[in-house]
Amino acid sequence: MSIPYNPETVELSAQKYWEESRCFEVDEDPDKEKYYCLTMFPYPSGKLHMGHVRVFTLNDVIARYHRLQGKHVLQPMGWDAFGMPAENAAIERGIPPAKWTYSNIEDMRGQFKRLGYAYDWTREVTTCRPEYYRWEQWLFTRMFKKGLVYRKNSIVNWDPVDQTVLANEQVIDGRGWRSNALVERREIPQWFMKITDYADELLDELDRMPGWPDSVKTMQRNWIGRSEGVELSFDVAGEDEPLTVYTTRPDTLMGVTYMAVAAEHPLASKSAATNPDVAAFIEDCKKTDAQEATLETMEKKGMPLGISAIHPLTGEEVPLWVANFVLMSYGTGAVMAVPGHDARDWEFAKNHGLPIKQVIAPVDGSDIDINQEVFLERGVLINSGDYDGLDFDGAFNAIADHFEKSGRGSRKVNYRLRDWGVSRQRYWGTPIPIIYCDDCDAVPVPDDQLPVVLPEDVVVKGTGSPLKDMPEFVNAPCPNCGKDARRETDTFDTFVESSWYFARYACPDSDAAMLDDRAHYWTPVDQYTGGIEHAILHLLYSRFFQRVMRDEGLTDVSEPFTNLLTQGMVLKDGSKMSKSKGNTVDPQELIKKFGADTVRLFMMFAAPPEQSLEWSDDGVQGSFRFLKRFWSAVTDHTEKGPVVEMDTNKLNQTQKELRRKTHQTIAKISDDIGRRHSFNTAVAASMELLNAINKLGDDSDLGRAVARESLEAVVVMLSPMVPHICHALWQELGHASALIDQSWPVVDESALELDLVEMVVQVNGKLRARLSVAVDASNEAIEAEALADENVQRFIDGKAVRKVIVVPGRLVSIVV
RNA sequence: GCCGGGGUGGCGGAACUGGUAGACGCGCCGGAUUCAAAAUCCGGUUUCUUCGGAAGUGGGGGUUCGAUUCCCCCCCUCGGCACCA
Numbered sequence: 001m002s003i004p005y006n007p008e009t010v011e012l013s014a015q016k017y018w019e020e021s022r023c024f025e026v027d028e029d030p031d032k033e034k035y036y037c038l039t040m041f042p043y044p045s046g047k048l049h050m051g052h053v054r055v056f057t058l059n060d061v062i063a064r065y066h067r068l069q070g071k072h073v074l075q076p077m078g079w080d081a082f083g084m085p086a087e088n089a090a091i092e093r094g095i096p097p098a099k100w101t102y103s104n105i106e107d108m109r110g111q112f113k114r115l116g117y118a119y120d121w122t123r124e125v126t127t128c129r130p131e132y133y134r135w136e137q138w139l140f141t142r143m144f145k146k147g148l149v150y151r152k153n154s155i156v157n158w159d160p161v162d163q164t165v166l167a168n169e170q171v172i173d174g175r176g177w178r179s180n181a182l183v184e185r186r187e188i189p190q191w192f193m194k195i196t197d198y199a200d201e202l203l204d205e206l207d208r209m210p211g212w213p214d215s216v217k218t219m220q221r222n223w224i225g226r227s228e229g230v231e232l233s234f235d236v237a238g239e240d241e242p243l244t245v246y247t248t249r250p251d252t253l254m255g256v257t258y259m260a261v262a263a264e265h266p267l268a269s270k271s272a273a274t275n276p277d278v279a280a281f282i283e284d285c286k287k288t289d290a291q292e293a294t295l296e297t298m299e300k301k302g303m304p305l306g307i308s309a310i311h312p313l314t315g316e317e318v319p320l321w322v323a324n325f326v327l328m329s330y331g332t333g334a335v336m337a338v339p340g341h342d343a344r345d346w347e348f349a350k351n352h353g354l355p356i357k358q359v360i361a362p363v364d365g366s367d368i369d370i371n372q373e374v375f376l377e378r379g380v381l382i383n384s385g386d387y388d389g390l391d392f393d394g395a396f397n398a399i400a401d402h403f404e405k406s407g408r409g410s411r412k413v414n415y416r417l418r419d420w421g422v423s424r425q426r427y428w429g430t431p432i433p434i435i436y437c438d439d440c441d442a443v444p445v446p447d448d449q450l451p452v453v454l455p456e457d458v459v460v461k462g463t464g465s466p467l468k469d470m471p472e473f474v475n476a477p478c479p480n481c482g483k484d485a486r487r488e489t490d491t492f493d494t495f496v497e498s499s500w501y502f503a504r505y506a507c508p509d510s511d512a513a514m515l516d517d518r519a520h521y522w523t524p525v526d527q528y529t530g531g532i533e534h535a536i537l538h539l540l541y542s543r544f545f546q547r548v549m550r551d552e553g554l555t556d557v558s559e560p561f562t563n564l565l566t567q568g569m570v571l572k573d574g575s576k577m578s579k580s581k582g583n584t585v586d587p588q589e590l591i592k593k594f595g596a597d598t599v600r601l602f603m604m605f606a607a608p609p610e611q612s613l614e615w616s617d618d619g620v621q622g623s624f625r626f627l628k629r630f631w632s633a634v635t636d637h638t639e640k641g642p643v644v645e646m647d648t649n650k651l652n653q654t655q656k657e658l659r660r661k662t663h664q665t666i667a668k669i670s671d672d673i674g675r676r677h678s679f680n681t682a683v684a685a686s687m688e689l690l691n692a693i694n695k696l697g698d699d700s701d702l703g704r705a706v707a708r709e710s711l712e713a714v715v716v717m718l719s720p721m722v723p724h725i726c727h728a729l730w731q732e733l734g735h736a737s738a739l740i741d742q743s744w745p746v747v748d749e750s751a752l753e754l755d756l757v758e759m760v761v762q763v764n765g766k767l768r769a770r771l772s773v774a775v776d777a778s779n780e781a782i783e784a785e786a787l788a789d790e791n792v793q794r795f796i797d798g799k800a801v802r803k804v805i806v807v808p809g810r811l812v813s814i815v816v
Numbered sequence: 817g818c819c820g821g822g823g824u825g826g827c828g829g830a831a832c833u834g835g836u837a838g839a840c841g842c843g844c845c846g847g848a849u850u851c852a853a854a855a856u857c858c859g860g861u862u863u864c865u866u867c868g869g870a871a872g873u874g875g876g877g878g879u880u881c882g883a884u885u886c887c888c889c890c891c892c893u894c895g896g897c898a899c900c901a
Contacts, residue, residue: 083901085901156899169901170899215820218819222820290899291899293817532821536896605840607829612894618827619827619828628855678832680828681829684830685839762835762881805882811882813835815881
């Protein structure tokens with residue numbers, strides 16, 4: 001009787017072997033083809049969850065697969081260690097964020113090791129360590145000198161009770177999560193990075209990134225939102241300054257019946273000084289949070305300012321309104337309204353009794369009623385004086401030319417993308433390396449004073465940053481003039497750390513530069529895996545930072561991630577696992593019960609990687625059962641002693657069939673893992689092959705040789721997913737060298753050859769017969785055989801055959 | 817509201833380039849083994865059916881000899897929307 005499968009023994013022994021032989025530690029070997037395989041690094045929450053297990057297993061499978069393909073694989077791991085949860089833990093439990101974070105990292109590292117991931121732990125990166133963040137401080141000061149960063153006012157969520165800035169996540173139904181106070185919008189000065197300087201490059205390069213999913217590229221394109229339009233100015237009655245607006249539809253200019261400005265616009269403030277209703281309206285506009293989804297879905301409100309703008313073409317007066325949906329931070333803070341041809345303007349005009357004027361007619365000449373329904377399509381101009389009869393392009397150019405000639409406007413390319421606000425009014429983050437001096441203004445911290453170290457021994461109270469109360473941190477001499485000055489107490493958005501860590505893994509210990517030569521060897525990342533929720537922000541910021549580093553001479557690489565795989569969430573009972581819903585499953589317990597391989601296998605088998613994965617306890621049982629079957633299939637085989645060399649010419653029909661299945665499966669799994677990243681079907685194919693091996697039941701020398709070849713192939717091909725059991729079974733099969741150093745099996749084309757192929761016959765699209773035909777049969781012969789079939793004849797039933805379509809190797813379609 | 821996904825048996829999913837819908841697994845049913853149970857093994861399993869077949873991939877329409885796959889409209893659901901990471 002063979003030894004039963006004991007996951008714990010098998011797994012700890014494999015992990016011990018990998019650790020002792022240090023087989024996942026890699027150097028920069030110019031003679032080898034490198035493969036950099038990376039997962040989005042985790043926030044160290046302290047507890048491994050199923051989402052982690054899923055993404056890290058996916059990436060580990062890809063890394064191990066490429067290693068078996070002979071590549072020199074780097075798979076590092078690190079910690080996105082700054083962020084709000086550490087501050088929250090500090091407030092709730094009085095533990096300093098640093099202490100909490102470091103202890104979480106210790107816990108999680110141990111949990112990851114138990115899952116058997118092939119990481120090079122010598123390259124671990126922890127973003128809250130000064131050795132790490134000093135380099136982003138350094139890069140920020142370079143960007144400062146180049147004018148790539150600047151300071152301006154921008155809106156935050158203000159909690160008037162806790163006297164603190166809230167993250168969007170901390171605003172629940174417009175109220176502060178702790179105080180329950182109504183959140184207000186407040187403007188404060190913040191630092192911005194000029195990502196818009198790179199907008200065109202970030203957009204254009206998307207067309208040359210075949211390794212990224214189309215959906216992600218589309219989302220980024222739409223986010224950047226390049227548009228071509230015209231910026232033009234309207235005079236305002238009684239004002240010196242004209243009102244500038246941007247429009248992508250200058251062809252509708254004659255349809256402007258009103259204009260609207262943001263609540264923060266100077267013209268609104270001016271009107272508010274004399275009009276208490278407007279003042280009240282502006283106050284009301286502040287009582288909302290700063291999220292786009294809130295602004296887009298809230299009731300569109302407005303109020304006339306009692307001021308008129310002068311239409312630049314007709315000279316007519318159009319009323320000026322203040323409206324809650326116009327944002328000061330977008331464009332010029334003012335819009336021209338064309339209710340006939342813009343959905344939002346139409347609805348607003350309907351609600352406030354403003355006139356709606358049709359200036360575009362459908363190209364096909366059909367009649368429309370602009371008071372019943374807005375007309376959004378491009379068409380032919382009407383009611384537009386000299387411009388009547390022009391199409392969109394003609395009108396765009398004529399009107400743009402008119403404004404450019406008169407100097408009252410110009411063609412302009414606009415982006416929806418806004419500059420990246422990196423200031424956070426929080427403690428647990430990278431200090432922004434700026435010193436404010438009364439004489440010299442904002443001065444970057446000089447290189448020899450970097451890093452600006454975040455003090456770790458603090459008490460966090462939840463009402464503003466504790467740094468403000470630490471004179472030893474705040475007080476610093478001005479680097480320029482030496483006068484007493486004050487440090488910036490805001491910290492960076494944590495997206496800053498995650499925008500360059502992937503490059504730092506190449507040289508985590510470099511203390512002379514942000515990146516060194518080793519980064520030339522390893523970057524760009526060949527395969528990046530992470531959650532779809534990062535499709536825009538993290539990935540766009542990283543693409544931006546990579547270019548900033550490139551333009552700083554640190555690298556030649558422009559695109560950080562050659563291939564991208566975005567994985568779906570892990571759900572239970574149809575919704576995201578979360579503590580509040582009480583539907584979490586603890587990976588630790590499962591590993592204890594079934595072992596890491598079972599958990600890994602279920603994760604790979606239960607769903608394709610991009611889709612959400614529905615958790616199932618029964619499914620885990622099934623995976624465990626399969627591994628037990630796999631184990632006994634191999635041990636039962638080896639118990640019967642050694643096998644003889646296989647002479648493929650002497651195989652009988654069933655032996656030949658198993659051998660064909662083996663090589664078909666090698667081809668399928670290679671394609672499933674290597675090209676399609678379709679791990680669930682790769683597992684299914686392994687299961688099918690194992691079922692076929694078990695069915696063979698042929699203890700002859702040749703039978704056992706064929707089974708042996710199949711078993712070895714399955715052991716190697718399943719090893720990326722379930723590396724521990726495969727490590728043990730490889731030894732069981734009598735090999736002296738470790739599985740981790742083997743090569744991926746090769747398809748023997750001659751084993752795939754077939755004499756007969758099954759084809760189906762359809763009559764009027766319905767399946768009526770199956771034929772077994774010779775592979776080299778002519779279409780005519782196949783057609784004749786199909787028509788001769790008894791059941792086919794029954795359905796043709798004397799009717800005239802109108803058409804016969806033969807798809808070689810697949811089907812015959814007969815139309816009567 | 818805007819942008820991007822997803823919707824197929826009782827369940828997770830497969831069908832890759834328009835060509836056999838339901839691979840593989842779970843669950844369930846039947847059988848073997850067992851004093852019995854667990855475990856294991858074998859077989860069956862979309863629905864309806866007059867047993868000839870018919871219907872069927874969120875709903876409605878279209879293109880095609882043929883549509884889960886392509887096009888149009890709609891519904892539901894998930895992710896993102898710039899301070900969660």
